[in-house]
Amino acid sequence: MHTKAFPYVGLLGFLWGTNLVVMRVGVGQFDPVVFVGVRLLLASLAFVAVYTFSSRRKLPTDRRLWLYATFLGIVSTAIPMTAIVSSLTYQSSGITALLITTAPAYITIAAHFFLPDEQMNLRKLLGVFLALGGAALIVLRGESGLPDIAQGSPIGYALVISAMLFETAGTILIRRQMQQFSAFDVTAVRLTIAGLTVMPIAVLLRGFDLSQVTSSGWFSLVYATLIGAFSAQILAFHVTKRFGATAFSLTSYVIPVVAAITGVLWLNETITVWMMLGMVFIGSGILLINGRRSLKLMPNP
Template sequence: MSPRHVLLAVLVAAIWGFNFVVLKVGLDEFPPILFSALRFLAAAVPAIFFVGRPSVAWRWIIAVGLVLGVAKFSFLFVGLKVGMPAGLGSLVLQSQVIFTTAFAAVVLHERPRPVQVTGIALAIGGIGLIAWDYGISSPLLGFALVVIAAACWGVSNVLMRYARPTDTLRFMVWVSAVAVLPLFGLSALTEDMSALGRLDWSGAASVGYVAWISTLLGFGIWGFLLRQYESSVVAPYSLLVPVFGIFSAWAFLGEDLSAVQLAAGGLVLAGLAIPQLLGRRAARTEVLPEPLVPAGR
């Protein structure tokens, strides 16, 4: 990756890492699925009336909206609500790297190079060390739900690779719109929606951050990078998310940060740096799988 694109990937990781602190604030104000519905409503409206429809087949917009918007974030938000700590949640979610690389290898026939495998293995070792130091202190249900959310993220990464939206911001606005009604429906069936009548500044700010900064800006940049490089090149940068997430949780939520976690964060950084330090330049993909229907329909 070019230095500019590396910086963009790190910026997204920082945005998504701090996002876990914001999520904890929002989940104190709203039930989890309702909070997710509000974040996607804010991301979609009023932007959808100004950006126009993306030149991507409807099937990809709907598929990403359901897998990323509805499934991934429902599992993640409920997992955090039932007790998964913010720092540990940001860590466990990065198992999406394994899912993304595996799904891309099977579906897209992308084969990670040996140096990438080495870097990912080292970074995953750092994540494993952080997980060991944390210990399994949160409920098993919360842990399992976040792992399922990571698998959904891996599927959505591959779907976005197929879709190849030329304007990722426009694409994410429409993906957000797809998620709104299913999420509000799920919330109406399973949650108490009376929190809508008690909206305060902290609740509004948390919705604004996860809608405009985390969703539109973060996924807009992420989708752009996935268009430029293979999934196995981009996905490892999400391993920085738990580094930022753990530091943010320590700084703003008072979650403990040990010397072991600091050392493990260094392993994650080393794993990401290996392909760059060895001088391998990620090749842009020239041949991509054909969409199942013509783009734009």
């Protein structure tokens, strides 16, 4: 792993780790699907403002960019983001973060088949088994990470795992087909399409009642929009494009540590021995997957 990737990986892991905890505050006041829809549309407006007032940014017109970014917006943004936010109604941000940490295992398997420069070997295979084994331990133990819920819900687990599979598809697409595109333009189209996909569904299926939202709920929404959706999505695309899919997967190593500590300090979530053991298995797997791997740097967007 090239050392130049580490600051980007650490920052992205911190942003997404704290974002999980902040979003758990929001889903206590918003319907999860409405929360995601509003968050995505607000992030889209931020991009619109940049295109409107910045002389350096022009609205992208490349048809291939719009085609691929639309795919990312639906398959790798709208679906997994809704699934992850919804999972926070069933379990702690720490549990959700730990399951997100298994992303390198899915990415490594997919990269073996679709990315010629990131093939599977025995070390990576062992890492995949360790990472998925750590997740299985948490699921089989029924950990919720919440002090008032003794048994975690299979629905919460399934939502996060499904989200990781959809995210994997997007990561592979970026590496194979999207190296020449601007991270900013792709993210703008991606989030806009995702918002236009989620918001109508949210209104039709869940309604749009915001009467119960307090100042903490609005703070959660703004933070999730500007940090988790706007800033972090641009950074995520940049990391994947410049340093590779395996480098991007390292962010999942930082996310659970940040989310678990922040969740305990802010929301009184719990960390059990089994969660820590699961984290050790997953972390060991990630180290095996990524260790001694030299990634070719990609050009800046």
